[in-house]
Amino acid sequence: MPFQPYRHSAGALRPSPLYRRYLSAQRRRRALIWLSRLAVLAAFLCLWEWAAREGWIDSMLTSKPSQLWTSFRELLVEGKLLKHTWTTTLETLVGIVVSMALGTVIAVVFWWSTFASKVLDPYMVVLNALPKVALGPIFYIWLGDRYSIYGMAVAISVIVTIMMVENGFKEIGRSKLKLMESFGATRTQMLRMVILPASIPNWIATLKVNVGLTLVGVIMGEFLSSKAGLGYLIIYGGQVFQMNMVMVSIAILAVLSIALYGLVNLLGAWLKRKNHFES
Known part of the structure; x- marks a missing residue:
């Protein structure tokens, strides 16, 4: 049956x-x-x-959960934790939006012009392999102590965005594009009606990757030049040997990454429903 x-x-x-x-x-x-x-x-x-x-590990070096809770409450009462967490969150959100928008636009240009794609492809490979932390001092000189953090965040994630979105464009069935071309569709119509809607799953996957990459870029930037943010708290706590502050900041980073990843999942589900309804 x-x-x-x-x-x-x-x-x-x-x-x-x-x-x-x-x-x-x-x-x-x-x-x-x-x-x-x-x-x-x-x-x-x-x-x-x-x-x-039990003394198996030195709590002065590794802290312990009970001390972390005490430090968390102290930082929260003093107002430092919310200030630094919001700074890192804002920098991460701006970095994600800029890198996704810029990377998607460049990927569209590469799809539109195969000549530009072939010319610039080796440079994309080199930039992707380049250790981005080496660019920190350059961004600091060019952009200053605040905007260099955004520069680091975008530099780390934008190349990956370009490569993943462009590969997603290439994987879309050529038969659909050929069919539209046979009906006289322009490149703009193919991009708007086929390429972009079909790329939503790949775009969401790229966004998930960028959550981690952008957060890494923001923390690296805060390590180098920031006067606020969770990265600053980690560096400051290490300098004054307050491991509780360091561990609390790392725990908040973990919670922040989970929250951002959850928001991306919600956005992906909404876009899929919207695209399915419109189609």
Whole structure:
């Protein structure tokens, strides 16, 4: 008997018992996955605290979870934590938007002109392989202590954006483009009606990669020149040997990266629904 997720009952479609059991099993599996993740985190924190209390590790060098909570509350009450977290968040968001917009525009230019793509492709490879931290002093001299952070963030992520978006353009079925061309469609129409809508999954994947890359660029920039931000807190805490401040800043960075990644997932789901509805 074939699997039937829905069946007619009193003139309405209702989930079959087998399908309801399947959905219930999936919900239990998702709950088990989340509980396992929390259990791993709790076990790590407990082991860290226990090792510090027993003297297996030097809490002066590694801190411990109980001290982190105390430092977190102190920084929060003083207003430093919100200020520095917002600074890093704003710099990261600006870096993501600029790198995605600039990278997408350049990828469109490369798709439009294969000549430009072939000429500049070796330079893209070299720039992608170049250690971006070497550009920090140059950006500092050119852009100053504040805007050099944005320069670092964009420099790290824009080349990856160009390469991933351009490859996504190339992977789109040529048969669709040939069909549109046979009906007299212009390059602009093909770009607007086929290339860009079909590239949404690849664009979201690129955005997910850029969350991490841009955050790395922002922290590197703050290490070099900033007077505010989580990167500044990490450097300052290391200089005055306050490892609690360093560890709290790293924990906030982890939470920030999770939050940004979650926002990208929500944006991707919305774009897919919107594109499916319009198509």
